[in-house]
Amino acid sequence: MGKPFRRLIAAASAALAIGIGSAAWAATSASAASAPAAVKACTASQLSVWISPDALNGAAGTFYYPLEFTNHSGHACATGGYPGVSALGANGKQLGDAAARNPRYAGKVVTIPAGGTAHALFAYGNAEVSTSGCKPETAMELRVYPPNSKTAIHAFFDLPACSLGGKHVYLTVAVIQPGTNI
Amino acid sequence: MFKRNIRRAAIASASALTLGIGAAVWATSASASAAGPAASTPRCTAADLSVWLNLGEANAAAGTAFYPLEFTNVSNHACHLFGYPGVSALNGNGKQLGNAAGRNARFKATTVTIAAGGTAHADLGWVDVGNFPASKCKPTTATLVRAFPPGATHSDNGFAPLRSCSVKGETYIFVTTVRPGPNGDG
Numbered sequence: 001m002g003k004p005f006r007r008l009i010a011a012a013s014a015a016l017a018i019g020i021g022s023a024a025w026a027a028t029s030a031s032a033a034s035a036p037a038a039v040k041a042c043t044a045s046q047l048s049v050w051i052s053p054d055a056l057n058g059a060a061g062t063f064y065y066p067l068e069f070t071n072h073s074g075h076a077c078a079t080g081g082y083p084g085v086s087a088l089g090a091n092g093k094q095l096g097d098a099a100a101r102n103p104r105y106a107g108k109v110v111t112i113p114a115g116g117t118a119h120a121l122f123a124y125g126n127a128e129v130s131t132s133g134c135k136p137e138t139a140m141e142l143r144v145y146p147p148n149s150k151t152a153i154h155a156f157f158d159l160p161a162c163s164l165g166g167k168h169v170y171l172t173v174a175v176i177q178p179g180t181n182i
Numbered sequence: 183m184f185k186r187n188i189r190r191a192a193i194a195s196a197s198a199l200t201l202g203i204g205a206a207v208w209a210t211s212a213s214a215s216a217a218g219p220a221a222s223t224p225r226c227t228a229a230d231l232s233v234w235l236n237l238g239e240a241n242a243a244a245g246t247a248f249y250p251l252e253f254t255n256v257s258n259h260a261c262h263l264f265g266y267p268g269v270s271a272l273n274g275n276g277k278q279l280g281n282a283a284g285r286n287a288r289f290k291a292t293t294v295t296i297a298a299g300g301t302a303h304a305d306l307g308w309v310d311v312g313n314f315p316a317s318k319c320k321p322t323t324a325t326l327v328r329a330f331p332p333g334a335t336h337s338d339n340g341f342a343p344l345r346s347c348s349v350k351g352e353t354y355i356f357v358t359t360v361r362p363g364p365n366g367d368g
Contacts (some may be wrong), residue, residue: 034209048239048252048364052232053326053339055256068232070254070301072239072364090343115300115364117254140343141237156237158325180232180256180299 015018041112042069042077044151045110048146049083051122051157057182061127066119066182067173069146071112080109083120084145085173087161088154089137096134096162107175117180124159125170134170149174157171194267197292223295226253226261228336231296233267233329235248235306235340245310248305250366251340251357255296262295263360267304268330271346271355272339279324283355288368293296301364307356311345314354319347332360 032118048070067085085099092170112118129136130150140162141154162168232254241248244264251269255261268285286307294302311321327342347354 036194048236050234050236050252051341052234052254052256053341068234068254070252070364072236072301116295117299125230138343142273154237156235156341158341180254 032086036139039076039078041177042071042079042146043111043147044153044180046071046073046077047079047146047153048072049146049153049155051142051155055182060126062132063124063126064067065122065124065182066180067122068117068119068180069112070117071114074114076111076113076116078109078111079118079147079176081107082175083147083173084152084182085122085171086143086181087139087144087157088141088172089161089163090140092141094143094165095137095139096165097169099100099173100169100175102172106179110176110178118176118178119181119182120176121170121174125172128168128170129162132162134164134168135165136160138144156162164170169180200322215314223262225255225333226255226263226331227284228331228334228338230255230257230259230261230336231331232256233327233331233340236340236364236366238302239364242274242367245313246307246356247310247344248304249308250367251306252301252303252329252364253296253360254301255328257299258298260295260297260300262293263302263332264293265291265332266359267332267357268312269306269355269357270338271282271324271329271342271344272326272328272347273322273348274325276326278308279322280319280350281353281355282299283357284353286356286358289322289359292361294360294362298368302360302362303364304360305358305366308344309354309356311347311352311354314347318349318351319354320349321345 087095110118142157143152162170190217234252236250271279296302326339328337330337
């Protein structure tokens with residue numbers, strides 16, 4: 001009985017996060033609906049985020065990578081929904097627009113065991129960056145807000161990025177799914 | 183007993199043969215892969231693994247940043263590693279920058295079994311190359327870290343936009359043996 005109430009609070013605090021930064025909008029209510037009572041929601045401090053350049057899948061003008069979420073804590077945790085993703089330059093400043101959402105998959109609760117990894121499909125618009133006149137700059141990091149988190153995790157990522165925001169979506173991200181592979 | 187020693191010697195000389203191939207291949211763990219494995223899991227190949235440098239778990243000490251160099255098993259079966267990976271930094275064109283990583287002997291090698299979807303790590307120390315005379319280092323920013331898993335002749339790449347030496351001479355990366363779990367050992 002206490003549970004629906006807690007859900008409401010989680011949803012409200014996710015809504016609060018919307019104002020904070022251009023990437024935080026992506027904090028999602030997905031995981032609020034979720035977790036079996038035994039497993040707590042994943043916090044940013046439990047997760048490491050990374051992209052393997054080798055796990056690349058190329059399509060016309062777009063590269064697909066798994067954006068990996070590794071649980072380096074000693075216990076399982078639950079997550080789900082869209083992460084908030086943007087690229088940062090060497091000075092820590094956001095480059096261009098934050099990642100748009102790719103609605104290809106439905107959101108669901110994903111439990112990541114201790115030491116395990118989940119992923120979200122992440123796309124990098126190579127053609128958009130190189131041909132749209134968006135003033136490319138080499139990125140240094142990806143800043144990733146896990147679903148429902150106001151704390152970001154950083155990962156190395158040094159591809160060219162659009163420095164001009166507004167109408168140059170060059171990154172997209174889908175909801176988190178189980179396992180390491182796309 | 184005797185048999186096993188011979189097998190070790192054979193493997194050691196086979197891996198010695200690979201020395202000529204590339205600057206990083208020297209780190210293919212000679213004694214390492216020969217000594218270890220529980221028979222039940224195969225050695226992890228480069229194709230079984232994704233390698234990544236964990237920025238979030240970085241630790242800085244005087245003049246050196248330590249990162250867990252993570253080996254995530256992206257295959258659907260358990261596999262094992264034993265010993266030192268071979269590590270070097272690459273620029274955007276895939277060219278090696280300066281010296282390959284030296285070894286940090288802080289941890290004795292053990293056989294590390296990585297479950298499907300699991301992660302093991304080695305500790306990577308990346309020296310602030312500003313500490314070297316500029317003329318002997320010619321600093322530049324790397325794009326990738328290339329890692330040959332212990333005993334492997336193929337490599338995996340991870341993103342690593344870190345300051346590196348573009349000329350040979352100063353060793354600016356050091357790596358330990360592979361250890362269980364995703365977390366660095368400080």
